[in-house]
Amino acid sequence: MREITEKNEWNTILEQIENYDFYHTYDYHNISKNKNETPILLTYTDAKFIVALPMLLRPIPNTEYFDLTSVYGYAGPISNIDINSSNFEGFKTAFNTYLESKNIVSVFSRLHPYLKQEKIIENLGDTISLGEVVNIDISLPVEQSRMAYGKSNKNQVNKLRKQCEVVKAESKEEILEFVDIYYENMKRLEAKESYFFSKEYFLNFMDIKDFDTDILLVKHLETGEFIAGSMFVKTKNIVQYHLSGTRTEHLRLKPSKLFLDEMRLQATEQGYKVFNLGGGLGSEQDSLFEFKASFSKDFRTFKVWKYIVNQKVYDELSQGKPDSDFFPKYRS
Known part of the structure; x- marks a missing residue:
């Protein structure tokens, strides 16, 4: 040893x-x-x-x-x-x-x-x-993985595609825009201090070469504002839904559904097999778990x-x- x-x-x-x-x-x-x-x-x-x-x-x-x-x-x-x-x-x-x-x-x-x-x-x-945690089986063709979506989920994603676009964060300014969205989300949830990672944490995270990290931002087409975003981390054949956030004033629009659907499409095209959405808060089958389960009923035990x-x-x-x-x- x-x-x-x-x-x-x-x-x-x-x-x-x-x-x-x-x-x-x-x-x-x-x-x-x-x-x-x-x-x-x-x-x-x-x-x-x-x-x-x-x-x-x-x-x-x-x-x-x-x-x-x-x-x-x-x-x-x-x-x-x-x-x-x-x-x-x-x-x-x-x-x-x-x-x-x-x-x-x-x-x-x-x-x-x-x-x-x-x-x-x-x-x-x-x-x-x-x-339990939720997996989207991205080893399947995109048409088949989408069949697991709930009906209302499909309708909401279709509506979001008309109102917003997904942008991959490339610049430092775009990364920090995501950090600001994430902080706003954590404050609204009254999260523990340990979840408020420093700005340097995010910037350093993006520089790591041992795995690939994508930040996807949802941009509202009418206002040009970034209203939601998420970090996705890719290793081997696995994509992890890592950290995310939504602007409080746009919660009813549920823009997080759009970046999850977009990553499903991109990860399938790139040949990944597992897309882990994680589970509910504290591993409970709460509203967060139900939100994730609206994308797939492929559950794994944590x-x-x-x-x-x-x-x-x-x-x-x-x-x-x-x-x-x-x-x-x-x-x-």
Whole structure:
């Protein structure tokens, strides 16, 4: 088991693995980490057999202990071999030895709904289903993927095509226009401070070369105003609906339907297979989930992985903390 922290070595491992997403890359970890968090790629090798687990290593304040957590999004372990027909006992043994040597109390990771991962971490803590995410099957011809749209959804998209156009953000000014729309959206939703990424975050994100990022803006033809926008991130055969926003005064028009439909068309033409829209707020089947489900009924299960490595220390650190589903409890 090796702890990789350097970009070139990290990329060398990913190049040997067929299926991964941008959430697994060094650059995404580096741009996502908070203060006192160290991006690491835990890599187990046995001959040509590789298991790689990207994590953020962080100290537990005022203790000699550490824990591991995942970046925002869908991460979890990846491998270069057929998951179903392989034995991962060697990885599990090496992983546990590493955790003990590093004084790691707990491990938390969001898992990827489109990658087979559970067998790799089987019997290491628990995997818990939180809800469903929506996939548009862009391996299908565009006429077939559109057949999954609800009737009213089709009508709204057709109407939007007459009122608006979709523009790909190319200039710094257009990128910052999207950021302003995103901020307005987050303020309206009273989102947590952690969702208010800096302007530099967005600009740096667009400069990353390890994956492709498109920002699509919806421009109102009558006023010339940009009224909505979204970041879409493309890796391997996957497109992720990442961050988005709509101007408050144009919410009733539902312009976000237009940039989703446009990305469906573009991604199909470009040969991608999966278009993940994500799920509802907090993985609930709420109005946001229903909005996404109006595009497709191809649902995938979203799970998280929780592993208490040192139960005694975990319990000691958690003393006095309120009971909740938050993990690890001692950070609630």
